[in-house]
Amino acid sequence: MSDQEPSESTRRAFGTQLKELRRDINISAVELARRCGWHKTKVSKIEHGTQVPTEDDIRRWATACAAEGKIPELVAVRCEIELMWTDYKRWHRPGMKRLQLQAMDLYARTRVLRVYESLFVPGFLQTVEYAKAQFTIHARLHGLPLDDVEEAARNRMARKRFLGTGAPIFSFLLEASALTNNTGGAEVMNGQLDHLLDVSRLPYVSIGIIPEGRARSLYPGEGFYLFDESLLKQEFWSGAFQTSRPENISYFGRVFAALRDQAVYGAAARDEIDAARSRLQGA
Incomplete structure (x- = not known):
């Protein structure tokens, strides 16, 4: 999948929502621009999601379309x-x-945290050696100081x-x-897999593994964190995405449930961890 900003689709959807207001009163983009005192290309950019309107833009747009009652909702979506x-x-x-210490309050007030990862071991489950290897890769990719790696881990x-x-x-x-994307080398990965086995036995922690070769009812995708029913977070190569919109939370809740149905737990999950170790040793 491409590393496209997930907010782009939301900007386009917002532009379409504004476009519908214009169409509801049957005026052209040129006429709307005239009423708002803009160049006509600005309307096109907003409607196609290539420009995010300011709060003042939204107020002018809604007023020009006789939709003043929608201003609070539209401003909230824009924010x-x-x-x-x-x-x-x-x-x-x-x-x-x-950055590693910034979300502590969020973790403390979350009742249920659902985490899906397809490419690497999630931060909560990492050993310090695995985290150091991951941060080293990250620092080199983004031109960040390697001196921060040790303390970040x-x-x-x-x-x-x-x-x-x-x-x-x-x-x-x-x-x-x-479990088999080799991060840090054989010794680091062995320690990481040992740690996963230990954490899998903790109370209030479930670790499901989706086996390779299993017939899929839902394909793998980008990792995500779901904090209760209130916040979604995702990280990509180029940046981070988050949203609290109920429709997005509900969607990813369904995705998580579908992926969970394909996973194995308990002894079967520990067998998958041991199998990953064998594959790494044979590589």
């Missing part, structure tokens, strides 16, 4: 779009080592204090391929 996507240049301003370990406490309850889903 959500602005918060959805953060490119890594902006995301990393505080530094990798500080150790700060990531701070979130492990939530595991096994029931606050939150954790439900992890991993594609089997995430």
